[in-house]
Amino acid sequence: MATLENFLDAAAAAVNANDGATLARLLDVNLADAARAVEGAIASDAGLNLGAQCASKIRAPYDEIFAHHCQCLAAKAENRGDDAFVSCKATTEAFVKDYRTCDTAWAIDALVRFVKNARELADVADAEAVAAKKKPERLHDAGALLMLVYRNSSNTSVKEKKRASLFLVVMLFKIYFKLNTLHLCKNLINAVNLPTFPPFEGFPKSQRVTYSYYVGRLAVFDDDFEKAETHLTYAFEKCPRTHLKNKTLTLKYLVPVKLALGKLPTKALLEKYGLDEFVEIADALRQGNVRKLNDALAKFQVVFIMQGTFLVLERLRELAIRTLFVKVHAYCAAKYPAKANQVSLALFLRALHWLGCDEMDLDEVECVVANLIMRKRIKGYVSHEKRVVVLSKVSPFPPWC
Incomplete structure (x- = not known):
């Protein structure tokens, strides 16, 4: 693929043969051979009409698609990032216009490639x-572009x-999380849960895992633990x-x-995945050590805030x-067996003060x-007059979850 002519010939062959895999490869903005071919053609003819060149080689509407794509490659090669994205957007819109009326899914690999191109060039x-x-x-x-693609590929009678x-849902999740427009994810989740959506387990494992990861994170923000x-x-x-990196990232929320x-x-799990920030917290919870918990939260506060889990951990x-x-x-039950179901609030306050909660009365x-x-x-009631907690004699401490 040394020249623009070779590149366009390869594109025409892929389109004519309905070769989706080759078409997707040719439409990759990171295809070095294609970039060199476009650069070389423009360098030798500054007034080159890319649209006319594509129209002479490739059938409509792919002549328009490749004309925009060549402009994208040229802009990218010259480090004009915004122009590259604009051309990529035009390429994708031209493709979707034809794709939505097509009665087959032979070009679905190209659709996936356009989505990846758009995300990369937008960044x-x-x-x-x-x-x-x-x-x-x-x-x-x-x-917005990916949502256009999603609507035109999902609202169809062509199952493929x-x-x-x-x-597409996963890619939109990634964008919405980066933009902090999480409310836009809810409609996508509702769409996935519709009976008309393809069976979840039928999708590749990588997509199912990523989807579940983002839905889980959204549930954390909604306090739906x-x-x-x-x-x-x-x-x-x-x-x-x-x-390992992805499993560790998931554990930071799980x-x-x-x-x-x-x-x-377990400490072994935390050590295996290098989650040292949770070791002291888990120990503090096992011990009921409020001071140790406060110290651990303060120590790793920046980390937890960056992850978006600090408010959860504060609870x-x-x-x-x-x-x-x-x-x-x-302790009270052992020292005062006759009043085993009663706990003095004053004694509890002393324990809290001993752990550094001096501000409490x-x-x-x-x-x-x-x-x-x-x-x-806790099952029981507080006697304000006697300043004691009277606990239920049956399961005074129900399971936490």
Whole structure:
């Protein structure tokens, strides 16, 4: 593929033969041979009409598609990121216009390639905009473009065209998460759950894992920890063992979710995946050591904020406090067997002060315990007059989750 003519001949052959795999390869913006062919042609003829060249070789509408693609390659080679994205957008729109009326899915690989091109070039264009102190907008445009592609490939009676549906959903998730427009993900999840959507297990494992990972993260933000646990566990278990980085990334959200549900990870698991930031937190929860928990959260606060899990982990103080209360109850039951179901709030306050919670007073401790009772973490009632907690004689500490 040394010349533009060779490149266009190869493109014409792929189109005429309905060779989707070759077409997708030729439409890759990172295909070095194609970039050199376009560069060389433009260098030898500055007034070259790419549209006319493509029309002379390739049947419509692919002549227009490749004309825009050649312009994209030229812009990319000259480091004009924004122009490259604009041309890529035009290429994709021209392709979708024909693809939606096609009664086969022979070009589905090319559709997937356009989506990858758009995402990559949008990132490049936005990086250029930031460097030039301008507002980055191309990733947002890429999201709108991908939604156009999604609608035209999913709303069809041609079942084969729907093979790319989950891939497009995943790509849109990645864009929406980066743009922090998470509310846009909800409609996509609803679409995946429709009976008209292809069977989930029929999609490639990589797409299923990535989809579950993002749905799990969304559930974390919605405080739906049981749903988050289900999807993140699926993503972790289905992710191949060799993909250590992805399994670790999933655990960074799955571990906080399990902690919030009262399920403590083993030290061996945390060490295996290098999740040192959770070791002290898990130890603190086992011990009911509120001070140690506070110190661990403060130590790794920046990490957890960057991951978006800090607010989830902050809630673990309630679990640590309940664990401490259980230990104080055990002490009271051993020392005063006749009143085994009663816990002095003053004694509980002393335990909290010993752990560094000096700012708390008896009234606040009473409120904390009352809140635990209201949330059904403890079964019993508070006697304000006697300043004691009277626990149920049957299962006073229900399972956390």
